[in-house]
Amino acid sequence: MSGSSAELTVGRTVDWRFAATVGAKLARPGPPATDYTRNQALEQLAAAAREAELPVREVTGLNEGNAVTEARIVDRPGWIRAAAQSMRVMTGGTDKPSGFVTGRVTGAQTGAVLAFVSSGILGQYDPFAEGGGELLLVWPNVIAVERQLRVSPSDFRLWVCLHEVTHRVQFRANPWLADHMSSALAVLTKDGGDDVTEVAARLADHVRNRHTQTDPNASGVLGLMRAVQGEPQRRALDQLLVLGTLLEGHADHVMDAVGPAVVPSVATIRARFNQRRQRRQPPVQRILRALLGVDAKISQYTRGKAFVDHVVSEVGMQRFNTIWSGPETLPLPTEVDEPQRWIDRVL
Template structure:
């Protein structure tokens, strides 16, 4: 790691947008040890076997027909940063476009330099570098449905950040191959959800776009953000429940230790999680899982899977905490 190089990259942020993306990525990688992906052939094959087995188990358990992405990547932390920059950039594209237009208006009016704007760009670039670096050091695996992608026909991605998988398995004192398999089951479960709900990427994209466009216009679209949060609560909750049912080994210790990890860490990590909204994600897991456990106990896992039949079947925010109301409304 080179903290001074990271600080220098942020301080040199330039351009007309709100973030200098090249320097944000440079700063994030300078402050993050990439870790090793020097895997033996058997270990690399282990990832492929885990993904294949997870697909078959999930198909049988949930009665969902889906495929996993052709692109299954074992990454280091720098690979993850490079793969994620475009996603963040696409999310805030409307804000970037508005900033560029403001710069162009100033230039046409003869105002070529705005120190406040330059300072804001440096702060935003530093914030994005911090976000990318923190997540790169903590993400274990990721199913990428390519929301807001520049190439919408591109194959979805399935990533494993190998150095983090190894490090967390050691920190939790659990068997690494078993832990790797657990992570594979979790990410393939997300592939199953998106495979069962081809409408889901467009649904999520529209809510992200409406929310960001509202912020760009100086306002807020509470409905868009609420619908996005409720949908993600369903996504995370269903994944938790289906993964627990499909995993082909004991998992109680893994679940307990992962839950402790989500809520633990030192003061800096806890502050970073609050700052990045990761505590909200933990709450999504908990609320969503409680909803689907109730539905599964009452009607079975196939009934729970009807949530992906169409957008109208998504639970409302109130129904997440009152699954009986959802059962009455949807009658799966």
Template sequence: MNIFRSVRAVAGAEGDGDGTGSIDWAAVADAAKNATDPGPLDLTAEERDGYAADVRDARRRLREVGEVEFEVPATIEVQNRHHWIDANIRTFERVMRPVEMRGQVPLPGLTRVVNTGTMAFMLSFLGKNVLGQYDPLLLAEPPIEGEEAEHGLYFVHPNIVRVADMLDVDYPRFRRWIAFHEVSHAAEFGAAPWLSDHLERRMEDGLEGLAEGQFDRDAFKDLDTAMTAVEGYAELLMDRAFDDDYEDLREKLDEKRKSGGPVGTLVRRLLGLGLKRRQYERGAAFFEAVADERGVAAASAVWDGPENLPTDEELDNPWMWISRVDP
């Protein structure tokens, strides 16, 4: 980790070839990685087999419990923190491209430095804390004809080991729990081929408005509602499918998040991680109510089509959704 190099990378941020880009993505990657210890990735054969078995068993259990058909992504990577930063640079660059291409950039030199520093700080913070990730490749370039988009499934090994040690929980059991959560997201997108397109359209609407200096409240509200369903269903499916006790894992992880100190708490609020937690809790309460009343398979009907997504009002009144979708 080299903070001086990180600061130097941000200070020297440049734009695209014509000097107009509002974020220097090469400098973001350089600064974020210089501010982040990559962490060890010296996996034993037992650990490699463990990750593979966790993913394989999660797929089998989630199929059985949710009564959904899906495949895990072809790309499954056990990463260090720098690997995760590199993978997500590509994601954020895709997401921000509409704003960069169409947005008006006052004081372009200063704007590039500020934006580059902000993105580098965000990716460095997340790179030190993310445990696993399912990447549905939103806003990615269409695959070549005859090929399928290769969604990704990532596990940040140094963070999983560190957090298991901090929480004083069994590392293989904790690793397995994380695998079940991320494979739950793969189950959603695999069971709902339309979901990526649906989220992309709402993201594009919202980003287009931002690029024009406007805030499309409806687009972002729809996106929040859809993501609440995504996060909530994953929580339900993971909890019902996980083949071991997990309450202590959840309680200890929640306690860790709450006790992150004033700086960590502020950063999490700025990055919207509090919103993500609200999505988990609100979505999980909705799907727990549906599953308790009609079963997990009935809850899985949410992925039959975009018309089955709960509305914002239905998220707080599951019976409205049940009577509309499964009368």
């Protein structure tokens, strides 16, 4: 994965160790918690990650047969360090960036971004972790959200684990997914060497056409990214967006499909969690969310879940699983919002 022959520019110009150090220092402190509360959260999250595996395998039909690996429960600085390491591997970076000053500057910028994101991440499956994939759960954020939503802590912790364990099952049952992500990322982060006049022309076209575009990926910062990219990079970005939408939507579908037999208050948790996603943010928060693609991420959940819900309701989970056969059976960008087109093409 990190051994791709594509020449990556992002990984080589970031001092990832410095990024992790800066991010850990800038991370906001977690919610106040006694030692008892912290230890209880650590124990319950570890147990919930194990408990979620069997119902996820049963609902998805993705049973790779491997033993259940333990989740790693971390705080915000711990997540930042793990994320920086994963990003280094994904982008083919090294511990020694190509330029000291540039590496420190980009490292500080990356660390600041990771610090901001670290307060909102509940959990994450990292397929690029050294030594194999790893499930991370961020205990301070889980505590903060369950308090905010006023829901049962044990139910909420299991509900979160159902989503993240689904990602673990997705990648372990389909090892090609990580390679597919890595190859698309290699194209996306490769120095295209485009002439500045070509980039300016693309940007001008984007500005002229922005009022007539209906593609949800064509607006905002994401639209600007696409406007200045060459065709190979646009295709790679589309691949990553579609895959992310599928993975997140599938995980959200599984969370709810497991149902009240496993999480008694699942309906209440889902309703309050959706309200939290949609609530209005302060202006600075909204700007940062837009710049970091957080709003695009939320769109991935809703559009992806609608896609999976429709296909599973029409053909059942067993036939839906054809989607994991390889890159050619993944939905096309035009099929995400029209799942019947994917059914007609693939099934």
